[in-house]
Amino acid sequence: MNVWNRNLEKQVYEACINANIDTFVKILNNLHDDLQKKELQKQFYSHMRYISNFILNSDFWKTGKVSESFIKNLHKIHYPPNYVETKKNNKWEDVVFMIPGEYKKYPNFPRVSPAVVSFEMKKLIRKYNKNISKVPNKKEFIGSIILDFLRIHPFWHGNWVIASLLLDLLLIKNNLKPIWLKAKYVNLTYKKGIYNVIEKSIKDNNLYYWINYIFNHY
Numbered sequence: 001m002n003v004w005n006r007n008l009e010k011q012v013y014e015a016c017i018n019a020n021i022d023t024f025v026k027i028l029n030n031l032h033d034d035l036q037k038k039e040l041q042k043q044f045y046s047h048m049r050y051i052s053n054f055i056l057n058s059d060f061w062k063t064g065k066v067s068e069s070f071i072k073n074l075h076k077i078h079y080p081p082n083y084v085e086t087k088k089n090n091k092w093e094d095v096v097f098m099i100p101g102e103y104k105k106y107p108n109f110p111r112v113s114p115a116v117v118s119f120e121m122k123k124l125i126r127k128y129n130k131n132i133s134k135v136p137n138k139k140e141f142i143g144s145i146i147l148d149f150l151r152i153h154p155f156w157h158g159n160w161v162i163a164s165l166l167l168d169l170l171l172i173k174n175n176l177k178p179i180w181l182k183a184k185y186v187n188l189t190y191k192k193g194i195y196n197v198i199e200k201s202i203k204d205n206n207l208y209y210w211i212n213y214i215f216n217h218y
Helices: 003-029 034-056 059-063 068-076 114-131 138-152 159-173 182-186 188-204 207-216
Strands: 085-088 094-098
Touching: 003 034, 003 159, 003 182, 034 059, 034 068, 059 159, 068 114, 068 159, 114 138, 138 159, 138 188, 138 207, 159 182, 182 188, 188 207
Parallel strands: none
Antiparallel strands: 085 094
């Protein structure tokens, strides 16, 4: 394996870490036992290596083509086996709201309806696969794909992790520098700013609020 390939593998591993680091740090800071902290760190980095290996062995990494199955499995692999999230309905019955790797079954207003998520995701994936080799500015185009992903918000939970990781993977795969978007959440001012700019970009249908913020703000 040449140095370039090893460097790409390292970038993918780092992208996995940076997409999840804010949640990891929050949990770690709530622990007071040093042995628990060491065990959590071991588990975290092992899981990130597992996710990066999944990516590097995927059809996406081999072909550069995104697919629904890749995105769904990328979401699923972030959670423990058999993990589900439940909520109480108005009858106080447990209802499954989220299954890893499955699109949302309930609306997360103001994002798109669950009824059209699959259609919207297929359209988005076709747009990326068809145009990525032809667009004059790949970085802005990739940014537009991720903004549209966030507009769709295909999963009940975990959209931000996948959006941040997918952004870096698409950049890396196209020989562009990753930006570790989610890692910047540690800065609460940046986190608030990025939420605001996403809503403004979607509401005003203006991609460049988002593009300028994520690529030029930091």
